[in-house]
Structure formats: C-alpha cells, structure tokens
Amino acid sequence: MSKYVFGVDVGGTTVKLGLFDKDGELLDKWEVPTKTENGGEKILPDVAASIQRKMKEKSIRKDEVIGVGLGAPGPIDAEGTVYVAVNLGWGTFSIRDTLSGLLDMKVKAGNDANVAALGEMWKGGGKGCKNLVAVTLGTGVGGGIIVNGEILTGTSGAGGEIGHIHVQDGETEVCGCGNTGCLEEYASATGIVRLARRALESTSEPSILRNRPVETLSAKAVFDAVKENDAVAIQIAEKFGEYLGKGLGVIAGVVNPEIFVIGGGVSKAGDILFDYIKPYFDKTVFKGCKNVEFALATLGNDAGIYGAAKLVLE
Amino acid sequence: MSKYVFGVDVGGTTVKLGLFDKDGELLDKWEVPTKTENGGEKILPDVAASIQRKMKEKSIRKDEVIGVGLGAPGPIDAEGTVYVAVNLGWGTFSIRDTLSGLLDMKVKAGNDANVAALGEMWKGGGKGCKNLVAVTLGTGVGGGIIVNGEILTGTSGAGGEIGHIHVQDGETEVCGCGNTGCLEEYASATGIVRLARRALESTSEPSILRNRPVETLSAKAVFDAVKENDAVAIQIAEKFGEYLGKGLGVIAGVVNPEIFVIGGGVSKAGDILFDYIKPYFDKTVFKGCKNVEFALATLGNDAGIYGAAKLVLE
Structure with a gap:
C-alpha cells in the first residue's frame, strides 16, 4: 500500500527534504548539507542515506513509498538528466537513474525553479x-x-x-x-x-x-x-x-x-x-x-x- | 479496422478537407465553400455531408474511420469549444460535440494556427x-x-x-x-x-x-x-x-x-x-x-x- 512520497530540493549549501503523504500533507521536513566537492559526488548518496534513515526512524517500509522527486539548480530534461549544474559541481548524468539505483525506488527529477512552480500549483498560490x-x-x-x-x-x-x-x-x-x-x-x-x-x-x-x-x-x-x-x-x-x-x-x-x-x-x-x-x-x-x-x-x-x-x- | 482519418481546415471563404491514412499519407483533398450566414450554422453540417459523400465515393465504412480533426480561426480550448469566431459568424459552442453528433465519430478541434503548427511538426518543416x-x-x-x-x-x-x-x-x-x-x-x-x-x-x-x-x-x-x-x-x-x-x-x-x-x-x-x-x-x-x-x-x-x-x- 504505497502512501508516502519524498520531495527533495537540492540547493548550493543545503538539501531540503520532505516526507509527504500522497494527498500532499507534509509530515516531516529536515535538511542535510550539500557537499559540492569532488564534482558533487556525495550529494545523491547523502540524499539516499538520509531518506533511508528517515524511513527507519518512522518505520516506513519500501513498498509504502511511491517514489522520490528531486529538484536541482541547472538544466534537467524530462528524462531526469542534468546538463552541468555549476553550483553543485555536477557534470552531465542521469539523476533519475543514479538515485533510483541507490534507493531501488521510482525517481523523477526536474529543474528547481520548474519544480517549485509545480509546488505552487499543487498546494500554494x-x-x-x-x-x-x-x-x-x-x-x-x-x-x-x-x-x-x-x-x-x-x-x-x-x-x-x-x-x-x-x-x-x-x-x-x-x-x-x-x-x-x-x-x-x-x-x-x-x-x-x-x-x-x-x-x-x-x-x-x-x-x-x-x-x-x-x-x-x-x-x-x-x-x-x-x-x-x-x-x-x-x-x-x-x-x-x-x-x-x-x-x-x-x-x-x-x-x-x-x-x-x-x-x-x-x-x-x-x-x-x-x-x-x-x-x-x-x-x-x-x-x-x-x-x-x-x-x-x-x-x-x-x-x-x-x-x-x-x-x-x- | 480503423485506418482512415479526415482533416478539416475551416477558412473564411472555403473549407479544405483531406482524407489520410493513419500514417499521414494524403489520399485525397478537396474543398467546399464556407457559408458564414446565419451565424455560420451550415458550416459543420456541410462538413459532415461532404465527409459522408467522400466515404460513399471511396466505399469507406464508418468503422474504418478513426475520426475527424478540425481547425478553425478563433480561440478553441482543449475540449474543442470555440469562443466566438468572428470570421465564421460563430458564437460559443462545442465544435467537438456538434460535429461528433452529426457524424457519430470521434472529433477533435483546435485553433487553425495551432493545428497548422502540429501539421508542420508531423509532416512538414x-x-x-x-x-x-x-x-x-x-x-x-x-x-x-x-x-x-x-x-x-x-x-x-x-x-x-x-x-x-x-x-x-x-x-x-x-x-x-x-x-x-x-x-x-x-x-x-x-x-x-x-x-x-x-x-x-x-x-x-x-x-x-x-x-x-x-x-x-x-x-x-x-x-x-x-x-x-x-x-x-x-x-x-x-x-x-x-x-x-x-x-x-x-x-x-x-x-x-x-x-x-x-x-x-x-x-x-x-x-x-x-x-x-x-x-x-x-x-x-x-x-x-x-x-x-x-x-x-x-x-x-x-x-x-x-x-x-x-x-x-x-
């Protein structure tokens, strides 16, 4: 019975994370630092680890999670591939495939400004x-x-x-x-x-x-x-x-x-x-x-x- | 076995019609005059009659037709409703429902410039x-x-x-x-x-x-x-x-x-x-x-x- 979803907003200094139910109720939110060194190679593993810790803390099973969405600063296409995000040290790679590989969950990714627009449409102004x-x-x-x-x-x-x-x-x-x-x-x-x-x-x-x-x-x-x-x-x-x-x-x-x-x-x-x-x-x-x-x-x-x-x- | 589709382009003086196969091969094209008098009430019946004549001429059965698409000058929303098309004498009504009612076929409608853009994407520049x-x-x-x-x-x-x-x-x-x-x-x-x-x-x-x-x-x-x-x-x-x-x-x-x-x-x-x-x-x-x-x-x-x-x- 999938009922939870994680929302991740990667910024230049901190990563914001949120746990939502599928109706969009924000159940918990927290932050982890953004490690931009070495081409930002730690960012997605840190996100994955933080999500797994939260699942353990809340006793959430993997089959209860619909997936993880992620926004990041930079051009990200509809398939979840980022094309150089200078602020994060990232080059070109598939955010979707990388994070999905780390968590074995459905992942979607988009540009942070576009994703924020979607948020305002869903629950905001x-x-x-x-x-x-x-x-x-x-x-x-x-x-x-x-x-x-x-x-x-x-x-x-x-x-x-x-x-x-x-x-x-x-x-x-x-x-x-x-x-x-x-x-x-x-x-x-x-x-x-x-x-x-x-x-x-x-x-x-x-x-x-x-x-x-x-x-x-x-x-x-x-x-x-x-x-x-x-x-x-x-x-x-x-x-x-x-x-x-x-x-x-x-x-x-x-x-x-x-x-x-x-x-x-x-x-x-x-x-x-x-x-x-x-x-x-x-x-x-x-x-x-x-x-x-x-x-x-x-x-x-x-x-x-x-x-x-x-x-x-x- | 549906294999044909009709494309209709309503202009201020003539209506252009095309018969296509589902791969986009243009099999036939022809025109009928646009009768804009009396709020353009004859336009869609004329389109329907012209399509039915063509089907008879080519021995096309109704179950062989996927549907009819129509473009017209004026604001037409995603549901196929037109909001006043001055050049045609039209007020506000559902093109989709009206033409679909006349032909008993699937109908979609859009603004002519938008529809032409779709045509150029499909088979044009x-x-x-x-x-x-x-x-x-x-x-x-x-x-x-x-x-x-x-x-x-x-x-x-x-x-x-x-x-x-x-x-x-x-x-x-x-x-x-x-x-x-x-x-x-x-x-x-x-x-x-x-x-x-x-x-x-x-x-x-x-x-x-x-x-x-x-x-x-x-x-x-x-x-x-x-x-x-x-x-x-x-x-x-x-x-x-x-x-x-x-x-x-x-x-x-x-x-x-x-x-x-x-x-x-x-x-x-x-x-x-x-x-x-x-x-x-x-x-x-x-x-x-x-x-x-x-x-x-x-x-x-x-x-x-x-x-x-x-x-x-x-």
Missing part, C-alpha cells in the same frame, strides 16, 4: 490552476511554467527561464548570463537596487533612500519607502513595474496562463507590487490573454519539496 | 521535432506552439498568439487587436509594407522600390529588391529582422523550442529571411535556449488539414 507561470524575484529572476498541469521543460531543460528574456536595448551593464538588457537586470532584488541607484543619481530630489549608507540600499528599502509615499521610490517602483509588467504581458501572449504566482524575496513587499506591474501588463498584453490572475507565492522555501513530491505523483 | 514554434508571416502574424508533441492551447485557447506580443513602445499606428507596438505591426506582410513606407519617406536615397506605384509596394517587392542589393530594401529587411529576431528570442527563452518553422506568404522570400532574423536572435536570446534551428514551412496551405488529421491520431 496557484492551487486549483493548471496553466500557471511562477516568477521568482530573488537575487536573480527565475521562472517555471506549468502547461495543463505539467512542467514545460523545453528541449534542453531551459523552459521558463524568463529572467533572461530581452526587455531593453542599449543597456551597458552586463547580466550574469552574458547578455545585456535581460528582465533580471531590472526586476530582481539586485535589479531594483540598480534602478534605485540610477534614479538617485539622476535627480537631487529628496528621498528617504538617501538617508542611509548606499550599500544598504535594497529592494525592501525601496518598497518600504514606496509605502511611505516617497516620490523617488515610487519612480523606481514604476520602472520596475514597467519592465516586469511588459515582460509578463509578452509571456502571457505566448503561453496564455490562468495565473502568475510571484515569489522570491522581492515578493515580501506584498500586493503593492501588483499596483506597479498590472497597469503595464494591461496596457500591452494581447486582449485574448488579458484575463490572468496575479497572486503571491505562499509556500516560500518549501515550494521545492512540495513540487518535487508532486513530480512523482503525476 | 519540423518533422521529427517535438518542441516547435510555428510562425506564420501572412497578412497578420500567427503562431502555434507544440510542447512535447502537443499543442500549447493555453487557458482560453489563445496560446501561441505571438503576433500580438508587445515589441515596440511609442508606436502611433494601432494594430488590428487594438494595442500598439505588436510584433504583427512590423513582421507581417502589411507590417513590412509599413516599414517600407516609413523607410522611403525618411530618406531620398534612390531605391528600386520607388520606381513603382506606391500601392504595389509589398513584402515580396521588398525582398526581391534585397536580392538585388537595394540599400533601402536592405535597411527595411534589417528592421524587420530586428523586430522578429528579438521577438523570437524572447519566445525561445520562454518555451525553449528545438525549431522555429516559418511559413505564410512572407516566407516565400526563402532562406534570405534568416540572414536578417538570426543575428538579432543570437544577440538577445538566453544562451541556454540559443541552440534552435530555423526552417521554412513546407506544407503551405495543406498544413491545416495535416495537423487536423494528426489531432485525432494523438
């Missing part, structure tokens, strides 16, 4: 939807697209990499990906700081944002200032909203989602983000794709383990 | 691929996206409507969709004429394109002039390539396809289009999604009946 775009506004901008309940993996596992769509010509600063003018350069936490720096330099208008050491300028500081009606902060939020709103408008025109679920550190600013994103979205999106909800992500750092568990249940 | 974006450069710009062998329909049947992604701020002429700055305003046959008109007005440089009545200016004339090294025409082609190349770069970043298949009247210019599209695509696309092929559509006006047939075989 997009619950009940089958066509969803998850947008993670963190240090970078990540994304995951769910079409008809399934992850849009793409040909080389790079589906939903919306942080690097080109939104601005003539940008002089180079994005982490090597291009210029990527959405990430304006809509990530660091991108918002870039917009803030530029706005503060371009005017001598008074602003709360000036009354602090420049190195403490953050996305949070900007949106806190917006909430206090700071004119310069509002101008920065407008720029942010223009880039992100137009970018999401294009994405909506391509995949016609039911909902955008916005997560990551920047989303802690709350619903006020939508006040700046939506007007630009509404103005530019194709009318046939305009009817989209905007919601905040609700699972936080647990989205990855939820989505990984769901991966096996599909 | 994208043969052998499972992740494909079809781009139709005609009077407008249409599109269809295939993910893992299946049509990306989207929430309201508007998936792949790439002609209306916003690519330019500050455009003063309004697109057919009511917005401004849509890809269609620059990359369609009429869009290219718009770019040509603007280029000719902005300079007095000599050009082959001036030696003709302005009303005969066409996308074909522009690319013919490009092939003769006409400097103004090349400048127009560059603009066209910039808009389309950057637009396709964004689309690639979202859905990570294996191939773009370019069809429609403009594509008759041939491979020379790619010389203008690719440099802008390469410059702006996310590197993880850069490895995309560009091919010309090969099925022409038959893409719709091929794709419709494939719809039933899935």
